[in-house]
Amino acid sequence: MTFDDIIGQEDVKRRLLDEYEQGRVPHALMLCGVEGCGAMPIALAYAQMLLGGGVMAEKLQHPDLHFVFPIYKKTGGKDSYCDDFVREWRELLLTKPYFGMSEWMNMAGAENQQLIIYANESEAILRKLSLKSSQGGYKVMVVWLPEKMHVTCANKILKLLEEPPAQTVFLLVSEQPDQVLQTIRSRTQMVQVPRLTEEDVREALVSRYAVQEADARRIARSCGGNMAQALRTITYNSESEYFFELFVELMRLSYVRRVKEMKVWSEKVAGMGRERVKAFLEYCQRMLRENFIYNFGRQSELNYMNEQEVEFAVRFAPYINERNVIGIMNELSLAQRDIAQNTNAKIVFFDFALKMIVLIKNR
Numbered sequence: 001m002t003f004d005d006i007i008g009q010e011d012v013k014r015r016l017l018d019e020y021e022q023g024r025v026p027h028a029l030m031l032c033g034v035e036g037c038g039a040m041p042i043a044l045a046y047a048q049m050l051l052g053g054g055v056m057a058e059k060l061q062h063p064d065l066h067f068v069f070p071i072y073k074k075t076g077g078k079d080s081y082c083d084d085f086v087r088e089w090r091e092l093l094l095t096k097p098y099f100g101m102s103e104w105m106n107m108a109g110a111e112n113q114q115l116i117i118y119a120n121e122s123e124a125i126l127r128k129l130s131l132k133s134s135q136g137g138y139k140v141m142v143v144w145l146p147e148k149m150h151v152t153c154a155n156k157i158l159k160l161l162e163e164p165p166a167q168t169v170f171l172l173v174s175e176q177p178d179q180v181l182q183t184i185r186s187r188t189q190m191v192q193v194p195r196l197t198e199e200d201v202r203e204a205l206v207s208r209y210a211v212q213e214a215d216a217r218r219i220a221r222s223c224g225g226n227m228a229q230a231l232r233t234i235t236y237n238s239e240s241e242y243f244f245e246l247f248v249e250l251m252r253l254s255y256v257r258r259v260k261e262m263k264v265w266s267e268k269v270a271g272m273g274r275e276r277v278k279a280f281l282e283y284c285q286r287m288l289r290e291n292f293i294y295n296f297g298r299q300s301e302l303n304y305m306n307e308q309e310v311e312f313a314v315r316f317a318p319y320i321n322e323r324n325v326i327g328i329m330n331e332l333s334l335a336q337r338d339i340a341q342n343t344n345a346k347i348v349f350f351d352f353a354l355k356m357i358v359l360i361k362n363r
Helices: 010-021 039-050 082-095 101-106 123-130 151-156 158-162 200-211 213-222 229-233 237-256 258-270 272-295 307-319 324-342 345-361
Strands: 026-030 065-068 139-144 168-174 189-192
Touching: 010 039, 010 139, 010 189, 039 139, 039 168, 065 189, 082 101, 082 123, 082 200, 101 168, 123 139, 123 151, 123 158, 139 229, 151 213, 158 189, 168 272, 200 213, 213 229, 237 258, 237 307, 237 345, 258 272, 272 307, 272 324, 324 345
Parallel strands: 026 168, 026 189, 065 139, 139 168
Antiparallel strands: none
């Protein structure tokens, strides 16, 4: 991974290159940006540059390159460390550098597990960085999602972050920097990585992933600057179709008030797994926005739906209007919050389905 491999983000790349060439490499850097903006590829390219390149760095097997990332405890009850998952982690970074939590959970075989950076990981960090550089240069520690770090782990590495050994660099990649411990944030130089532009995504889809121009434009318009989401769209069309079927089913059941069938629907959605449930809720929010906008009659300019979704919107859009769109979106946000807090998904979705009976009729 080099800076030439990174999609867009010219300003961020130029800044980091300038600092490197001027010998002003910060000892702790936090790259902050939403999923799919390219913060992790930037961190990888910067790390490989600091390590002098070469085959080991390219394969992410350089002895002075270390990784910390959210994991789960494997069976057996023993403490788990990031090194227990490093093979899967390297495979993900090498094959899908633009990724999110759902891709990592699939690669790690996490299913419905809650992933965090455990307290005991601090021991491994301190041990690795206390050793001399095996190649006589930089030692680099890349931390993905420090907001997932247990507070005990964060507190134990504070001094190391503030005064690391010579030529030791921390590269933190955060999607929610406001949730990172303040004492961690204050010890890093923060760099904002903006969302990718629509044109950057479109060009990358056409030139790197052989997507047809028309499809690339539609995907680039709808992904919100998230390259991970854009790649999901071209890779998991079957899942999007399934989400569409679930969305349509709920709207129809709500309209005719079939409570018993809505309960069955709720159980079916709840059984998809936590990350897929979150993705489905995001899909529902997008569909509501698109159907609300569809009412304004400027589909070619404002709508990002595919043909199947547009065909449904012709009949459904009038039911999403100024009187209920905010209420429905609020209920979806509450459902997202409850799922994130591990509330029983069956209860969350059945409650949401029942509320839709009232909201969908408010036209």
